């Protein structure tokens with residue numbers, strides 16, 4: 001039995017949205033939820049929970065509000081420089097490299113990776129899967145149309161090579177768009193893909209509880225092929241890589257042992 005209005009709300013979210021809020025840090029989630037309620041004229045979480053069952057568009061709106069989607073191309077460029085240096089170590093042709101951008105948001109991370117692959121491993125086959133919980137972000141990723149500020153870290157050469165200007169925005173080259181499979185996936189509930197050579201898991205676990213983060217890291221490590229590489233962000237620091245069968249090779253890079 002729920003003991004307070006937040007717990008009752010968690011139950012409603014699980015029932016209607018299939019999202020388990022118990023796996024996210026309560027303080028941050030509750031603060032955001034109450035702010036959302038106030039901004040949209042709900043007097044309390046009880047009323048918001050009730051509306052979840054009756055207002056068709058509300059679950060997706062709330063999900064997009066609760067999850068943070070900030071992203072950009074080559075976010076934290078030094079990470080991508082380190083990744084570039086590791087790419088030659090990954091299995092080459094005829095093996096099609098399997099890459100997974102887990103928590104891809106608007107797709108900028110996956111597209112940045114594909115640019116690096118085409119520069120560092122020209123002509124070598126790859127399959128890139130990019131997944132997220134939020135369908136609005138995935139729609140934007142599939143559309144491939146970006147604002148200038150999302151391209152802050154993209155130099156002029158790459159802008160010319162990989163984008164076409166469209167009004168004030170920039171459209172990603174269609175062949176890059178076709179090379180990525182964008183798919184809805186909940187890291188806290190859905191089965192993981194197998195035999196991945198490289199997984200990018202960055203800036204996603206920030207609101208996960210420690211238990212949820214631990215569960216996800218075990219899952220990601222199991223998803224790696226032998227010698228596969230897991231790249232994390234600063235919010236996903238892995239203190240005891242050996243607990244997951246991983247070995248640290250650079251500050252934010254781990255290899256499956």
Ligand SMILES: C[S@@+](CC[C@H](N)C(=O)[O-])C[C@H]1O[C@@H](n2cnc3c(N)ncnc32)[C@H](O)[C@@H]1O
Nearest residue numbers: 067068070071103105133134186187188202203
């Ligand atoms: C801040 S963005 C990070 C995007 C990209 N990885 C980057 O570093 O730029 C975090 C993303 O994690 C997604 N996310 C949060 N919880 C998730 C879950 N349980 N399963 C899959 N994605 C999730 C959010 O929807 C959001 O798009």
